[in-house]
Amino acid sequence: MTGRFITLEGGDGAGKTTQAEMLTAWLGEHGRTVVRTREPGGTALGERIREIVLHERGHVSPRAEALLYAADRAHHVQTVVRPAMARDEVVLQDRYTDSSVAYQGVARGLGAERIRSVSDWASEGLRPDLTVLLDLDVTVGRARVAAARGDTFDRLESEAEAFHETVRRAFLDMAEVEPDRFLVVDAAAPADHVQDVIRAAVAPLVGIDGA
């Protein structure tokens, strides 16, 4: 069994963290070593970049923001993701290149193709084996976030509702273009059900029978 790279994408409040935790536990029960990680972040340098992109006060120019995500990705892929895959482990990651394409490329208007090519350069072309898109109505997602932790939003979360609608549409468009890589799951369904759908897609990828 070779290493696998699985990414989770979706808007705020779609339940990526909950689903990743459930999947990690299940993979562990089946004897797989899982590396749970995230972008931005996942390394010491990445956590510093995360501070800047999510919590910097005032304006950050869109191109600078895009390059900060790309810098984070370059370091993270080289120091965390590829080494884990070389050890035949399963990397389960919150957000990756598709987030850059949706947020910076489409919603910020920098261009989907250009942002994907910057990101591919940063990652030396590493593509996920599977991308789980947790799709959820924007209003529902934001209400979940607000309920979970009060009304404090980070820089991207506090963008207007239309921005997040654009992000959602961008993810769905990507999934349509690459149906073999994407699994689109209705994140409004109960968490257990969402998890069953994800496990069914992950099982053959990691050599687990009868999920």
Ligand code: TYD
């Ligand atoms: P995070 O706190 O990880 O939230 P979530 O639970 O929504 O994943 O926030 C990450 C934020 O960074 C999120 O608003 C999307 C944004 N982002 C980008 O804009 N571009 C990127 O390339 C990545 C990886 C994230």
